[in-house]
Amino acid sequence: MYSLNFVLLRRVGLSVLFGAACSCCFAQTAPVAAPVAKVVPVDGAAAGDAPDDPGPLATDLSAQLKPKAIDKAMKKVADWQVGYAEAHFNKQWTFAALYDGLLAASKTTGDPKYREAVQRLAERSDWTLLNARFPHADDQALGQAYLDLYLNDPRPVRMSDTKEIMDRLIVRQDDPDKLLxxxxxxxxxxxxVLSRMYLITNDRKYLDYMDHEWWLTSGSLYDPHEHLYFRDSRYFTQKQANGKPIFWSRGNGWVMGALVNVLRIMPADYPSRPKYVAQFKEMAEKLAAIQGPDGLWRSGLLDPDSYDLPEVSGSAFFTYAIAYGINEKILDRKTYLPVVERSWKGILAHVYANGRLGSIQPIDGQPGKFKPSASYVYGVGGFLLAGSEMHRLAESKH
Structure with a gap:
């Protein structure tokens, strides 16, 4: 059996290649209308809710940067989420980040029950992905959890359907410059998912395809001046109430989480790795500069005064990414450690006594408002991923 860490160390090594990317690498293209995809209904009720009375907030958690304190918070939230939602576990993208977080929670805390909950879902689903909207990326998100479980116990059934769909993806006959x-x-x-297929097969076609598509997306949606991503082309000209561009917290959180998941696997000598590192550092610097006084970020990143509550799902993914950057020496520890210490403390202030994690924006594609009690599975996934990197950070501190 091979752990993910073992495979990563074997394939990637310990070094990280640094480099600068010229501004033209991130230049925006002309606005392109967002395609209309076939809609697959998402059961928002299964993914989370926002009761009027969620009960009292937790008083038994500590924001100290100590492994035991971090693990306690992770287990409290993970235990509640699995107990509350496992009956609704499904193959939708809404749950995919939760599964990633649960797998990280088992690895970090040493408790197998979180991994086992994901494995039960995988077995019920026959290790298959949704395939109603191929090549829509949302339907592929679950593949990350399947492939991580495969890396832990490499049985062919665990990766066969995901591999088949990824193989179909990279041989599509569409215009190669069409924005997928x-x-x-x-x-x-x-x-x-594509980067893990490379990791498993050692076939660079998966990484090369991902790289090509990543920079098409970045060229369209990444603002080289603000160092943030527009959610999609609809927001190129829309403004917040204060006149600033609309940059959605969770959307940028998804990107920062993706950068971690790709950099964790991408070889140090991969030709375009320096571009990913440069973008990661640019975004981290911007996010640190606009962090709120409570350590968190609002749903609309550049107009915090328009939003009463912090948005925990985006904040959790930012914490995950910045902590990873410190751990991997991509980001300066002295500069960024205070950032994640504040954000982790801020997130813990939204954990309820029963383990519910609140202040998470419901399913959306733009900034919005919500109740303090709002809890959705992708935000919990981001929290558990953040906890896993905060635990690593705490271990390196002591």
Missing amino acids: WWWCDALFMSPP
């Missing part, structure tokens, strides 16, 4: 991933969230859904 036209919304920034897609970078979290499909690229980490």
